[in-house]
Amino acid sequence: MNRKPIWEALRPYVLIAPAMAGIGMFVVYPVIYLVYLSFHKYNLMNKAKSKFIGWDNFTQLLTRGDFYKALGNTAVYTLGVVVLTMLLSLLIAVWLNKKTRFNAVVQAGIFTPHIVSIVSVAFVWMWLMEPDQGVLNFVLRSLGIPASDWLQSSKTAMISVIIVSVWQSIGYYALIIVAALQSISPSIYEAAALDNASRFKVFTKITLPLISPQLFFILIIMTIGSFKVFDTVKIMTGGGPNGATDTLVYYIYGFRTTNIGYSAATSVVLMLIIGLLTFVYFRLLARKVHYQ
Amino acid sequence: MASIQFVDVSKTFDKQAVIRDLNLTIEDGKFTVLVGPSGCGKTTLLRMIAGIGPHTSGRVLIDGKDVSRIPPGQRGVAMVFQNYAIYPTMSVRENIEFGLKNNKVPKAERKRLIESICETVGLAEYLDRKPSDLSGGQRQRVALARAMVKKPSVFLMDEPLSNLDAKLRVQMRIELIELHKKLGTTFVYVTHDQVEAMSMADTIVLMNKGEIQQEAAPEAIYHQPNNLFTAQFIGVPPMNIGELGTEGARFGFRPEHAVLSRQLPPESALHYQTRGTIITREMLGSETIYQIRSGSDSFMVKSAEDLYRVDEEVFLGVDASKLHFFGGDERRLESSDPRAAGYLELLRRRP
Amino acid sequence: MNTLDSSYFNWLKSAVGIAFKIVILAVFIFPFLWMISTSLQTFRETLAFPPTWIPAVPQWGNFAEAMRAGPFLTYAKNSLIITVSIIVIQFAVMIPAAYAFAKYRFALKNVLFGLVLLAFMIPGQITFIPVYLMMADMDLIHTLWPQIIPFMSNAFGIFLLRQYFMQIPEEIIEAARLDNAGEWKLVRKIMIPMAKPALATIALFSFVSHWNEYFWPLVMTNSASIRPLTLGISMLRETEGISNWHIIMAGNVVLVIPILIVYLFCSKQIVKAFVYSGIK
Numbered sequence: 001m002n003r004k005p006i007w008e009a010l011r012p013y014v015l016i017a018p019a020m021a022g023i024g025m026f027v028v029y030p031v032i033y034l035v036y037l038s039f040h041k042y043n044l045m046n047k048a049k050s051k052f053i054g055w056d057n058f059t060q061l062l063t064r065g066d067f068y069k070a071l072g073n074t075a076v077y078t079l080g081v082v083v084l085t086m087l088l089s090l091l092i093a094v095w096l097n098k099k100t101r102f103n104a105v106v107q108a109g110i111f112t113p114h115i116v117s118i119v120s121v122a123f124v125w126m127w128l129m130e131p132d133q134g135v136l137n138f139v140l141r142s143l144g145i146p147a148s149d150w151l152q153s154s155k156t157a158m159i160s161v162i163i164v165s166v167w168q169s170i171g172y173y174a175l176i177i178v179a180a181l182q183s184i185s186p187s188i189y190e191a192a193a194l195d196n197a198s199r200f201k202v203f204t205k206i207t208l209p210l211i212s213p214q215l216f217f218i219l220i221i222m223t224i225g226s227f228k229v230f231d232t233v234k235i236m237t238g239g240g241p242n243g244a245t246d247t248l249v250y251y252i253y254g255f256r257t258t259n260i261g262y263s264a265a266t267s268v269v270l271m272l273i274i275g276l277l278t279f280v281y282f283r284l285l286a287r288k289v290h291y292q
Numbered sequence: 293m294a295s296i297q298f299v300d301v302s303k304t305f306d307k308q309a310v311i312r313d314l315n316l317t318i319e320d321g322k323f324t325v326l327v328g329p330s331g332c333g334k335t336t337l338l339r340m341i342a343g344i345g346p347h348t349s350g351r352v353l354i355d356g357k358d359v360s361r362i363p364p365g366q367r368g369v370a371m372v373f374q375n376y377a378i379y380p381t382m383s384v385r386e387n388i389e390f391g392l393k394n395n396k397v398p399k400a401e402r403k404r405l406i407e408s409i410c411e412t413v414g415l416a417e418y419l420d421r422k423p424s425d426l427s428g429g430q431r432q433r434v435a436l437a438r439a440m441v442k443k444p445s446v447f448l449m450d451e452p453l454s455n456l457d458a459k460l461r462v463q464m465r466i467e468l469i470e471l472h473k474k475l476g477t478t479f480v481y482v483t484h485d486q487v488e489a490m491s492m493a494d495t496i497v498l499m500n501k502g503e504i505q506q507e508a509a510p511e512a513i514y515h516q517p518n519n520l521f522t523a524q525f526i527g528v529p530p531m532n533i534g535e536l537g538t539e540g541a542r543f544g545f546r547p548e549h550a551v552l553s554r555q556l557p558p559e560s561a562l563h564y565q566t567r568g569t570i571i572t573r574e575m576l577g578s579e580t581i582y583q584i585r586s587g588s589d590s591f592m593v594k595s596a597e598d599l600y601r602v603d604e605e606v607f608l609g610v611d612a613s614k615l616h617f618f619g620g621d622e623r624r625l626e627s628s629d630p631r632a633a634g635y636l637e638l639l640r641r642r643p
Numbered sequence: 644m645n646t647l648d649s650s651y652f653n654w655l656k657s658a659v660g661i662a663f664k665i666v667i668l669a670v671f672i673f674p675f676l677w678m679i680s681t682s683l684q685t686f687r688e689t690l691a692f693p694p695t696w697i698p699a700v701p702q703w704g705n706f707a708e709a710m711r712a713g714p715f716l717t718y719a720k721n722s723l724i725i726t727v728s729i730i731v732i733q734f735a736v737m738i739p740a741a742y743a744f745a746k747y748r749f750a751l752k753n754v755l756f757g758l759v760l761l762a763f764m765i766p767g768q769i770t771f772i773p774v775y776l777m778m779a780d781m782d783l784i785h786t787l788w789p790q791i792i793p794f795m796s797n798a799f800g801i802f803l804l805r806q807y808f809m810q811i812p813e814e815i816i817e818a819a820r821l822d823n824a825g826e827w828k829l830v831r832k833i834m835i836p837m838a839k840p841a842l843a844t845i846a847l848f849s850f851v852s853h854w855n856e857y858f859w860p861l862v863m864t865n866s867a868s869i870r871p872l873t874l875g876i877s878m879l880r881e882t883e884g885i886s887n888w889h890i891i892m893a894g895n896v897v898l899v900i901p902i903l904i905v906y907l908f909c910s911k912q913i914v915k916a917f918v919y920s921g922i923k
Contacts, residue, residue, distance in 0.1 A: 108911075
């Protein structure tokens with residue numbers, strides 16, 4: 001008689017149990033363990049020999065030049081990717097926003113790089129950026145512009161990596177903006193036309209404010225995504241030349257076997273940065289999202 | 293103030309002609325209502341005046357001037373949209389101010405205008421609110437204020453009341469009539485609701501399938517409909533139509549013009565008489581509407597008294613002067629038309 | 644006359660617009676065409692400057708050579724097993740959880756859902772060291788499991804599906820209950836069919852992202868027998884030499900073509916899936 005209500009009370013927990021187990025095992029536990037590791041000198045061969053060393057990993061981290069270099073590189077990379085992607089995808093979106101068949105084809109085209117493996121993208125661009133036989137330098141020379149060393153010079157390696165990332169993600173963000181633009185009621189624009197608004201004014205006073213929630217979303221997603229950049233760097237430059245493209249995750253990756261505790265401490269710092277960005281995002285979102 | 297003229301205007305959407313060679317003059321200072329079923333082209337006409345859905349060929353004149361090449365914002369027209377089209381990210385004040393700013397109206401003047409308009413439409417206390425915090429009726433007022441503040445010579449409204457609830461709609465109807473009286477500008481109002489058209493218009497332009505069916509004052513359109521379509525579009529319930537059985541001609545009468553009785557009235561009293569059974573009865577309070585089946589015809593009858601019940605057998609009579617006749621081309625015949633007399637005779641002899 | 648003027652102007656404007664759009668399209672499509680062209684060139688042709696746009700004789704042998712550089716059949720098989728297993732497991736885990744979060748009220752629901760959102764925020768780049776150590780402890784490091792099981796709970800999927808389930812009107816569920824449908828039947832016959840677009844979105848999204856996954860297998864695998872295709876291809880540069888671009892590109896084509904073919908046939912759905920995931 002009593003069995004049914006008990007089952008009914010338990011049912012939701014049973015249904016979410018597998019999902020929660022996965023999250024507990026592969027997110028919550030690792031995060032806690034990561035913090036634990038960051039306070040230890042971990043011995044990969046013999047766990048029993050690991051020892052607690054307090055804040056040592058962190059003090060070491062904060063006094064090492066290569067960490068700051070990686071952090072700085074990541075910040076430069078993030079800034080470059082975010083600003084360029086934002087501007088270009090906004091431009092392309094405004095331009096491709098009309099619903100025509102040709103625009104749909106162009107949209108599908110610029111989106112293609114986003115679904116292709118980063119391995120392929122990186123390789124194709126390494127080949128395009130090859131200093132001697134690469135197509136990019138061929139184009140530059142044909143236009144009478146001096147050729148570049150692209151990935152092979154510490155001066156241009158970072159911008160080259162940024163170009164590849166921007167190229168890969170523009171299509172995605174442009175389409176999100178297109179979707180936002182298309183959700184604006186056409187009568188708003190008609191009302192603005194009757195209000196004698198110039199094109200510039202329509203864009204700055206009506207379009208931009210109306211899509212600002214999505215732009216803001218993109219901004220945060222892109223920033224967080226850029227802070228964990230790894231794949232392009234690993235394949236294209238290996239952090240070089242001369243550490244010019246060494247980024248935080250690549251830095252963590254570099255110590256993953258040699259100094260696990262130190263690597264974990266760096267991960268904790270990265271986690272704090274991402275956490276802070278997410279927090280700021282939700283705080284601002286709560287304030288901004290209340291209209292319509 | 294301005295009159296509006298359409299001269300041989302056509303409009304095609306995706307190679308489909310929506311309006312073909314239409315001619316129409318909207319008089320200066322009048323409240324003109326464009327009415328018709330959805331897809332009849334009424335909104336298309338309105339958008340042509342505004343310049344937000346330009347015509348494909350022909351000319352649109354405002355105050356005698358061809359406005360085809362004048363951008364919407366410089367035509368001296370203002371529009372209230374069906375969904376209000378209020379700028380969601382701007383406050384009420386900014387919404388109303390936007391057009392003024394674009395037209396380079398000085399700041400002091402803007403302030404004065406906004407305040408006086410908001411006094412008129414009752415928005416004074418909401419000036420700094422965002423549209424999302426306003427009710428449907430208040431948004432409607434913002435849309436109105438935004439249009440009024442520009443002092444347009446033509447006021448365009450695209451079904452502005454259709455998103456309001458029934459009670460508010462009746463109230464706004466009266467307010468709009470008063471507003472028109474006060475401003476004295478040309479109003480062009482689009483609706484699919486013939487009651488709205490009848491109650492507000494100086495002139496009704498009834499459209500169907502891109503063509504003007506009739507352009508007349510409400511009384512004229514009700515009592516002298518041009519054709520079958522007009523007769524059946526205007527009036528609730530619409531005009532009763534029956535087959536005459538010759539030359540494709542038809543006869544018609546308004547539901548309120550039929551007289552019901554239990555006994556057959558004396559021979560000469562009413563011209564058209566028939567016997568039928570009451571199928572449905574709708575008691576609406578001040579009046580009762582019966583549906584009566586007579587042979588293959590079915591007639592609606594509006595009666596001030598509530599005397600009859602469903603399934604009752606009644607006699608239905610209509611006075612000769614209240615009968616309308618329509619030719620095979622669906623046009624109404626004037627009473628002077630020789631055919632009308634013949635049809636009248638035909639109807640009398642019907643069993 | 645006037646209309647003639649403006650129509651000419653409009654024509655010019657749209658012609659310039661179309662030309663510009665074609666240039667943009669070329670910027671995004673050319674690298675792939677160049678990849679295919681290079682994969683069919685001889686070593687000599689790749690060295691030529693100016694570049695050889697179209698190879699004189701297509702070198703189909705490049706593909707065979709690329710495939711000889713490693714156990715590519717194993718790699719491809721691994722990729723397939725990993726991707727399919729992840730999607731199947733994710734669905735089995737996600738649907739009941741999303742249903743519970745959408746339609747039941749229970750204690751700690753908000754806290755638990757907060758954990759789901761947290762999982763959404765924390766990337767593998769942060770958790771990989773502890774997860775690796777855990778997998779090593781469980782002696783799973785030489786199997787495919789480390790590449791599959793950590794993805795069992797798809798936080799984004801749970802979130803999206805829950806949104807979808809919540810939008811299904813309560814009345815439909817009540818009507819089904821009145822028709823004496825059990826809970827399981829309700830999910831199977833009503834919830835899942837109505838959430839089909841969301842499920843398709845999640846499946847496509849999972850497929851594309853796990854087929855393309857590079858970082859996770861890189862840090863989880865030590866031996867060739869468990870590597871996926873992405874890693875295998877990425878190692879071509881070491882095994883074949885850094886200047887053998889024709890071979891590297893041939894390998895690349897093998898990696899990209901399946902995705903491009905899928906994209907060619909359902910670009911609309913894929914684009915929608917990705918954009919939707921971005922907006923929600």
